[in-house]
Amino acid sequence: MFFTGLSWFSIIVATIVAFFAGWLYYSPFLFGKQFAKEMGWTKEQMEHGKEKGGMFQKFGLVLLGEFIMSIVAASLIHSLFVTSFSQVFIIAISLWLGFVIFPKLNNVLFGKTSWRLFAVNIGQDLLSILVIFIIVSLFNR
Numbered sequence: 001m002f003f004t005g006l007s008w009f010s011i012i013v014a015t016i017v018a019f020f021a022g023w024l025y026y027s028p029f030l031f032g033k034q035f036a037k038e039m040g041w042t043k044e045q046m047e048h049g050k051e052k053g054g055m056f057q058k059f060g061l062v063l064l065g066e067f068i069m070s071i072v073a074a075s076l077i078h079s080l081f082v083t084s085f086s087q088v089f090i091i092a093i094s095l096w097l098g099f100v101i102f103p104k105l106n107n108v109l110f111g112k113t114s115w116r117l118f119a120v121n122i123g124q125d126l127l128s129i130l131v132i133f134i135i136v137s138l139f140n141r
Contacts, residue, residue, distance in 0.1 A: 006074045010139030014070040014132045021131050025124045038117035074136040092133040100125045
């Protein structure tokens with residue numbers, strides 16, 4: 001089965017680490033200021049938060065998304081009998097290229113997303129995917 005033989009501990013660890021890696025990535029220390037600028041948010045909006053009540057729900061959905069990605073990553077690694085870090089890296093990069101970059105590129109080409117916002121967002125997606133795949137691969141060999 002797809003979900004048998006998985007390390008649920010690694011899935012939970014990968015979820016939590018990826019969530020906090022994303023938080024750090026979008027913090028003012030790294031790319032938070034560029035993200036806010038590209039989103040058109042003012043400093044006041046950032047400090048006071050227009051949607052304080054919705055932030056808990058948004059972070060909850062992000063955490064759920066990281067959890068689902070961790071389950072899928074663990075399932076792929078287990079099902080494909082991945083045995084080396086190079087295989088983990090190739091799978092993670094391939095998924096990022098095929099299922100993240102090109103669909104999000106449509107938002108730049110046909111939507112109102114800037115190239116800078118695109119770059120910031122796909123960078124975080126790559127970080128999240130790599131963190132998840134590396135962590136679950138350590139426990140699912």
